[in-house]
Amino acid sequence: MSVLAAAATAPSFAFVIGDHLPILQVIVPLLGAVLCALTRRGSFAFAIAALVSWSLLGVAIMLLWQVLGAAAPITYYIGGWAPPWGIEYRVDALNAFILVLVAGVGAITIPFAYRTVGKEIDEDKQSWFYALFLLCLSGLMGMAVTGDAFNIFVFMEVSSLSAYALIAMGSDRRALLAAYQYLIMGTIGATFYVIGIGLLYVVTGTLNLADLATRIGPAFGTAPQPILAALAFIVVGISLKLALFPLHLWLPNAYAFAPTFVTTFLAATATKVAVYILLRLYFTVFGGAISLSDLPIAEVLLMLSIAAMFIASILAVYEDSVERMLAYSSVAQIGCITLGMAIATRAGLTGSIVHLLNHAVMKATLFMAIGAVVYRVGTSCMSELAGIGRKMPLTMGLFVVAGLSIIGVPGTAGFISKWQLGIGAVDAGLWPLVFVLVGSSLIAVIYIGKVVEVAYFREPGDNLADARDPPASMLIPMALLGAATIYFGLDTTWSAQIADTAAQILIGGLK
């Protein structure tokens, strides 16, 4: 009898991977980072990083699958503590989509790292490099998966601190300066965010996002000022992180001087996750509690987005370094994303969310292509790349495909998001925005066209004598993402439809 009772109470092995998917998004890369830090060999650390990135993508896809099949958001209580006391991970279609995006970019681009890191980073620092990369990945995944406002701050700092260190590993001394400036701006942004959360905590007494959404409304009746101040702090703080014009000053140098793999990864993920945080807090938390249309935030956001789309695009036209040009183009594309947010209709938000994916895919392709050029030629200055298209046909071909997508040519991913944004604008009665979208695309024609002109219509110089397409480990990730640019332009089942579900969740929560 006593033996039976003991057997009944003794803990039994009951590990079901499906129950733990939310936490695995964070601890798989975290443990991978620790293992990388324990190894002393760069190639060994690379193997760990690759295995971790690939299995993380599998875990993220499983979670998305689970979320799309479930009626309610999937929740996970850390340490068994129920919210609002404990930290809750809460996953719905929106963050599951972001998780797959981040994990996907990590998994596809990691083979690209092997050669470029081998060339750009000293052998004894390579294992630390991969550890930092996985730490950054873990922070980004954590930001997307968590349902706790303060936990977002912690993961934001995990990803940002490792990103600063990764950028500082660039070979040019200006990389150090870029990392320092990013550190100052990023820390100000994160501190603004945490001030906003603090004000919210003082008036509502909770940090859980879902709980905040229900409590801000009643609190707004008695004390509106702290909540408005909190909203302002949070929007400005995250805008710094996502490089909303005119808070983008850290971005061009950080992307231009970082190691090429870091540029590719951060350009495709870091700002996207920050956009997700803004969407989540603005629509789910504040939008669910107070009437946002009474506040002038949408108008401000609209103006800044339009300014970003034009001014940053024009700055891109005048850049000689292709990497900096692409960085300015990123600022402009982020303007497109926030434009959909300012429109705040279902179609507009769908455009924003699908552009998160599409922009990540095409910008990663572009940065990888130019990274391959830097790998072979050693520079990304346009003046020295005359005729590169003939020497590196596959690389530059993929550059052109992704470039067409940045412009928004039909049949590419960029077209789908611009189309959705256009529909959203017309729906909201803001039809002049369609001209804005077309206008910014026309400027993109100029800066992408400049590269194409240099690459294809000039005779190769002597400095390109040894240039040829990079090895397969760099070419395959590029080709995969290049193909994805076309695929998402033709079949929107996995992009626009999930984005639409996510947009519905955001709009449905609005008061």
Add this chain to the structure above:
Amino acid sequence: MQALQSLADNYNYFITIFLMVSGLYIVIARGNMIKKLIGLAMFQSSVYLLYLSPGKIVGGTAPVLDPAFTVYSNPLPHVLMLTAIVVGVATLALGLALTVRIYEAYGTVNEDQIFARDNKK
């Protein structure tokens, strides 16, 4: 008189605001990278005060359950700020490490001189 009274009653918030604004001012106005980091640290420490002062209840004790006490201070802000302090220390350490490397590469920690040296090349 009333204004003075409210100043005295809410002195903790005024200290918070003073630290916040002066820290941010130093970050923006100073060209010296070390001074910028000092400003950043001040800016971050204002946040610690912002969280901690509403959490403290005058006369409350640490929240260890005991029949002798009925009033407890809120422990959560302390936990949050412990995390924020660690983050702040890590940021400061990384910033200082970068400054050391920048000094070795450029021979100065003044931003204007660094920009001038980069543009000359």
Add this chain to the structure above:
Amino acid sequence: MKLDVILRVTTKFMLPFIVLFALYVHFHGDYGPGGGFQAGVISAAAFILYALVFGIEATQRVVPQRLLEVLMPLGVLIYAAAGLPAMVLGKTFLDYSVLAHDVKHAHEWGIFIVESGVLITVASTMLAIFYAFVERGR
């Protein structure tokens, strides 16, 4: 440095007490002010004091750089490892209640293990930062 007898003797005399105090702060951390972070900083201070008085080479014989580079990730590994048993046994990550038969004891153990991980990482990181700054410009 060789002639500075007072400094050398007092340092040697104080070192065990600093480490002991660090351990006190660590073990006391679960029901009073203290914990792994503070204990880590204090114990790192002991080694830094040793380095200031006896020189960096002597300290690096005691705690080589290679050892630090193992200890830093190891602490994080201990922290994560404290959370994993709960996952295997059907609870959520970092649920300490599976670590012992009594829930209160289990939580005490869980916090202790986690704080030990913090202690190892913080102490070794502090020392690594110190080494890094001392070795600059040599």
